[in-house]
Amino acid sequence: MRLSVQEVEFDAGAELNAFSAGLAGAGAVVSFTGIVRDSDGTLSAMEIEHYPGMTEAAIAAIITQAQTRWDLADVLVIHRYGKLEPSAQIMMVATASRHRLAAFEAAEFLMDYLKSRAPFWKKEIGRDGSTWVDAKDEDESALKRW
Numbered sequence: 001m002r003l004s005v006q007e008v009e010f011d012a013g014a015e016l017n018a019f020s021a022g023l024a025g026a027g028a029v030v031s032f033t034g035i036v037r038d039s040d041g042t043l044s045a046m047e048i049e050h051y052p053g054m055t056e057a058a059i060a061a062i063i064t065q066a067q068t069r070w071d072l073a074d075v076l077v078i079h080r081y082g083k084l085e086p087s088a089q090i091m092m093v094a095t096a097s098r099h100r101l102a103a104f105e106a107a108e109f110l111m112d113y114l115k116s117r118a119p120f121w122k123k124e125i126g127r128d129g130s131t132w133v134d135a136k137d138e139d140e141s142a143l144k145r146w
Helices: 012-020 054-069 100-117 137-143
Strands: 002-006 028-035 043-050 072-080 082-084 089-097 120-126 129-132
Touching (some): 002 054, 012 028, 012 072, 012 089, 054 072, 054 100, 072 100, 089 100, 100 137
Antiparallel strands (some): 043 120, 072 089, 120 129
């Protein structure tokens, strides 16, 4: 397992190549990279805050849940914080398993739980000021399938 909460950009391709190298017994690798979305063309940046230590512990617990539910060869989670511009990479999840279904399901589980349960606070900064991003009902609903 590799977990990184970082301010600096990451190279998703290089991260995926490093993650995939030498995975003994894995038959599937699934990855997802999230980017900062500017839905209506008014977003200047997104600021992401967190509490060091608390955030890593919470994400590690989510990863442990995934490893308990699915037979995973490895897991990678990278999540950025700080001021991110539209189209910037915000996070990456990769899972490896003997079979694709476990890799896909574990990756979706991690993404759903990171979105709703990882302790990050997001503020959207636009032309007309800034607003904190509220939790969305659909994100909470996504957890019900797990």
